Amino acid sequence: MKIAQVVIDRPVRGLDRAWSYDIPEGLQLTPGTRVEVPLGTGKAVGIVVAISDTNPTQIELKSISATLDPYPVLTPEMIDLAHWMAERYVCFLPQALRAMIPSAVRRGIKAKVIWHYQTVGERSGRSSLKQTLWEWIREHPQTTDEEMQQAFPKHRPLLRALVAEGSVLATQDVKAKKLRTNPSPYHLNTDQLAAITAIGDLPGQEWLLEGVTGSGKTEVYLAVLQHVLQRGGQALILVPEIALTPQTWERFSGRFPDSTYVWHSNLTDGERVQLWQAVQTDEPLVVIAARSGVFLPFQKLQLIVIDEEQETSYKQEDHPRYHAREVAVRRAATFGATLIFGSATPSLETAWKARQGHIGWIKLPSRVMQRSLPEMRVVDMRQELEMGNRGMFSKVLIDAISLALEREQQVLLFLNRRGFSTFVLCRSCGQALGCPHCAVTLTYHSDHDHLRCHYCDFAMPMPTHCPMCHSDKIRYFGAGTERVVTEVQRLWPRARIVRADRDSLTSRDSYYQLYRTFVQGQADVLVGTQMIAKGMDFPRVTVVGIVAADLGLHFPDFRSGERTFQLLVQSGGRAGRGADPGQVVVQTYNPEHYAITHAVTQDVDAFVRQELEMRQELGYPPFGSLWLLELSGTDDQAVRQTAQQLGEQLVLRLAENAAEVLGPSAAPLLKIRNHYRYHILIRTSSEELPVNRILLDMQSDYPELSITADPYFML
Ligand code: ADP
Ligand code: ZN
Ligand code: ZN
Numbered sequence: 054m055k056i057a058q059v060v061i062d063r064p065v066r067g068l069d070r071a072w073s074y075d076i077p078e079g080l081q082l083t084p085g086t087r088v089e090v091p092l093g094t095g096k097a098v099g100i101v102v103a104i105s106d107t108n109p110t111q112i113e114l115k116s117i118s119a120t121l122d123p124y125p126v127l128t129p130e131m132i133d134l135a136h137w138m139a140e141r142y143v144c145f146l147p148q149a150l151r152a153m154i155p156s157a158v159r160r161g162i163k164a165k166v167i168w169h170y171q172t173v174g175e176r177s178g179r180s181s182l183k184q185t186l187w188e189w190i191r192e193h194p195q196t197t198d199e200e201m202q203q204a205f206p207k208h209r210p211l212l213r214a215l216v217a218e219g220s221v222l223a224t225q226d227v228k229a230k231k232l233r234t235n236p237s238p239y240h241l242n243t244d245q246l247a248a249i250t251a252i253g254d255l256p257g258q259e260w261l262l263e264g265v266t267g268s269g270k271t272e273v274y275l276a277v278l279q280h281v282l283q284r285g286g287q288a289l290i291l292v293p294e295i296a297l298t299p300q301t302w303e304r305f306s307g308r309f310p311d312s313t314y315v316w317h318s319n320l321t322d323g324e325r326v327q328l329w330q331a332v333q334t335d336e337p338l339v340v341i342a343a344r345s346g347v348f349l350p351f352q353k354l355q356l357i358v359i360d361e362e363q364e365t366s367y368k369q370e371d372h373p374r375y376h377a378r379e380v381a382v383r384r385a386a387t388f389g390a391t392l393i394f395g396s397a398t399p400s401l402e403t404a405w406k407a408r409q410g411h412i413g414w415i416k417l418p419s420r421v422m423q424r425s426l427p428e429m430r431v432v433d434m435r436q437e438l439e440m441g442n443r444g445m446f447s448k449v450l451i452d453a454i455s456l457a458l459e460r461e462q463q464v465l466l467f468l469n470r471r472g473f474s475t476f477v478l479c480r481s482c483g484q485a486l487g488c489p490h491c492a493v494t495l496t497y498h499s500d501h502d503h504l505r506c507h508y509c510d511f512a513m514p515m516p517t518h519c520p521m522c523h524s525d526k527i528r529y530f531g532a533g534t535e536r537v538v539t540e541v542q543r544l545w546p547r548a549r550i551v552r553a554d555r556d557s558l559t560s561r562d563s564y565y566q567l568y569r570t571f572v573q574g575q576a577d578v579l580v581g582t583q584m585i586a587k588g589m590d591f592p593r594v595t596v597v598g599i600v601a602a603d604l605g606l607h608f609p610d611f612r613s614g615e616r617t618f619q620l621l622v623q624s625g626g627r628a629g630r631g632a633d634p635g636q637v638v639v640q641t642y643n644p645e646h647y648a649i650t651h652a653v654t655q656d657v658d659a660f661v662r663q664e665l666e667m668r669q670e671l672g673y674p675p676f677g678s679l680w681l682l683e684l685s686g687t688d689d690q691a692v693r694q695t696a697q698q699l700g701e702q703l704v705l706r707l708a709e710n711a712a713e714v715l716g717p718s719a720a721p722l723l724k725i726r727n728h729y730r731y732h733i734l735i736r737t738s739s740e741e742l743p744v745n746r747i748l749l750d751m752q753s754d755y756p757e758l759s760i761t762a763d764p765y766f767m768l
Pocket of ligand 3: 488510511726
């Protein structure tokens with residue numbers, strides 16, 4: 054008797070585990086195959102995650118009804134990965150599987166891929182239908198499902214049985230790709246060559262490639278990749294945001310025209326399934342992907358690159374709250390693949406591993422072609438105010454922009470806030486207009502002339518009178534990107550301006566459009582949020598203005614210093630990437646904050662040293678582990694009580710594990726979408742596994758509880 058462990062593909066609480074089913078006599082089944090099983094009075098689709106010889110339960114089991122794939126959709130490596138994810142990120146196995154497998158694959162959508170069948174060896178059987186089909190296939194080598202369908206309308210179960218017993222081989226028709234490469238147009242410099250040699254000499258090693266902005270890291274990836282492809286291997290290049298993809302994709306596909314794939318959210322279901330299957334062959338290829346690409350079921354993975362590895366977009370916010378960097382580390386280790394973390398401003402976690410010697414550390418300390426790093430100038434906005442400048446641009450920045458525009462160079466202006474104003478206030482009664490569903494103020498958007506909540510998307514027309522006291526003294530305060538555009542227009546009426554933020558860029562095509570427009574010189578000034586601060590390479594930009602450097606500094610989050618530092622250095626890195634030197638103007642009210650002073654001198658080492666010291670003192674990552682527990686509900690009082698009760702229980706249960714329980718306390722954003730939110734933080738310096746198990750166990754008692762291991766969003 055064989056028993057299959059099946060995870061049901063339905064997001065229903067209570068089904069959140071694997072179920073045992075009997076495997077009918079004669080059915081060949083491997084883990085990773087989709088099956089149909091009886092469930093209640095109906096049927097459901099599930100994935101086999103394990104097969105055993107004994108029935109772990111006392112009750113009689115139902116049988117699997119049918120298999121849905123001629124081959125498994127998941128490799129054993131990925132089933133292991135799902136188990137690990139469930140534990141590491143405190144979620145249930147079905148949740149992990151659901152995150153890993155695209156819904157198109159789970160739903161069994163057909164790829165554009167065509168399967169070809171041929172017979173293997175000899176097969177003798179009674180004159181059964183199965184035998185007849187086998188003989189027909191032998192006479193029609195490389196036949197397809199479609200052809201078979203014509204001759205044998207009900208061939209599928211028979212064919213599946215033939216494939217399972219090994220007498221028929223199924224192969225894919227992913228366009229036979231030859232490895233074609235275009236050589237690098239550059240003479241790589243000594244630092245680049247040294248990096249390539251070091252990485253090539255120790256395959257399977259983890260590396261931090263710490264290269265200042267514009268130091269030519271991508272050329273290093275491309276050279277390492279070329280080796281991998283020539284050896285017949287597969288590679289994954291992770292990029293943080295879709296905004297970076299057009300340019301990255303162009304560089305990779307330009308170099309490897311027949312072997313580059315992209316994995317992004319605009320793929321059709323069929324394309325998704327096709328790529329899912331392509332990486333399961335042993336075709337040499339490279340996939341450029343955002344976060345979820347880390348789950349592609351590669352067969353011959355030899356290289357993973359995580360570009361801009363410090364980016365928080367690698368952390369998934371919804372269940373399972375995985376970090377692509379950690380998943381990549383695990384997968385690279387299983388495959389013995391080389392792993393490269395690329396960054397000018399590494400995360401503290403990676404910087405620490407490199408400094409401890411746990412991973413290799415390679416530096417590219419200078420820009421290519423002896424280009425200098427941009428000159429960084431700090432402007433103390435308090436002094437501007439004292440000097441009577443109430444505008445959003447300092448004198449220094451205005452002069453720099455004027456000069457650049459005169460010389461027909463380009464300007465980037467960063468402000469990490471969308472909309473026109475950040476809040477709208479009545480000057481008579483002093484009330485700020487807030488969202489009725491969230492504990493936040495509404496943002497004015499000039500292009501729609503309305504107020505909008507950035508947390509729940511509630512929108513209302515801009516009122517002419519205060520809703521509270523009916524006064525007409527309503528004024529805008531705080532500036533967002535839309536207001537920066539208006540101001541640039543006012544000061545430089547002839548400048549051609551484009552805006553890049555989440556409101557103006559809604560699709561992958563609009564990113565590409567924007568990138569093209571700017572690169573081809575059809576615009577002079579690009580105003581944007583941090584979304585454009587990284588990666589993009591605009592050679593004609595000579596001035597970068599950071600309108601409010603301290604915006605992120607005062608977030609109640611231990612990573613706020615790190616993020617500010619990274620953002621400033623990255624933004625600065627956009628200047629002077631061409632032949633003309635660049636200049637960066639950093640406007641701030643906190644010029645003496647260490648994140649700002651070290652960013653201005655672009656001293657990563659000094660920043661990392663100071664930040665690590667602080668983290669060690671406070672027991673924050675990388676020196677300890679954190680979990681954020683959030684309870685939420687519509688009844689403030691009830692949620693608070695539950696949180697209190699949970700907190701007390703946690704203290705008892707975690708006592709042995711030297712774990713600290715902080716809180717409960719009201720979340721910094723107490724109310725979102727009419728839900729009141731309370732937080733508990735758990736901190737430990739020891740092994741995380743026992744804590745994960747305890748939390749997973751407790752989760753079942755608290756339906757409103759959401760747990761984040763290693764949280765990145767603490768609001
Ligand atoms: P990074 O990713 O480190 O910021 P890139 O790889 O984007 O840097 O390189 C910056 C620019 O310099 C790109 O336009 C790239 O094509 C170019 N480049 C890279 N290596 C060289 C080289 N050895 N000589 C000349 N230009 C180079
Ligand atoms: Zn009022
Ligand atoms: Zn809201």
